[in-house]
Amino acid sequence: MVDECLARRVLLLTRTISGVYNEALRPLGLTVAQLNLLVIVAKRGPVSPGEVAKRLNMEKSTMSRNVRLMEDHGWLSVSPGQSGRAQVLTIESKGRKLIEKALPLWQGAQERAKALLGERGARSIHTIADTVGKQLQHE
Template sequence: MVTASIDEIAGNCLAVRVRLLGRAVTGLYDRALEGHGVSIAQVNLMAALGKAGPCSPARIGEVLQLERSTVSRNLSLLMKHGWVEAVSADAKGVREVALTSSGRKKIETVMPEWRQAQEEAAQLLGVGGVKAVRTRREVFRSISHP
């Protein structure tokens, strides 16, 4: 027997709806970028590094709200391609990373597909959704001011 509480959560929970919407939007960008061999998470990581300059992987994870393992995995891939480099390291590992000139070029290369995905995402979200998302711009602002 379904209770009123189960119906209310299943029918109205904003958390699950936002998670599903996030996955749909991420998938839209990832499909657009797949020919470039890069995901939207990796493009955003490179953009954050480009904006911040050299910084610790922990700082990037903090700003982008990513798990340490996600940051590590993506940084490893980006470093393997030469788009990101370790600028300081010690026995404990990488201390700071930076976007390389090759990484900057990669960002420029993906821009047409990124812009197309951006337009599709805006259509999916609608005007009100885009406005709501854009009120949270402090994410990239905060990376410039640790």
């Protein structure tokens, strides 16, 4: 049972792979989770937290707290949205600069991660995550 468990395997992968990135980013006081969030906000312009959370299949409460941290750092700003308690996230210049600085570190980590997974493995992860991502959208 234990050997086949898919959860055990993805947990192992996450511990290993995200460790590689976090180690690389540590000098910036930044984690991969935060970097990804930041890049999404930078790319997709003003977005609502809920939208990002849905795309990442992340709990809204988790999103809320992650956003809070990054706002405290001044990397992004939270402003009231159109209606109700809607919010929009916008990247700040401090956040853009951080992404610039993170890029080379990220690249190094990406190389190391690829080496760990193997070229085939890395491609598989891409495919699989896409598959899962698409299914989540159709819910």
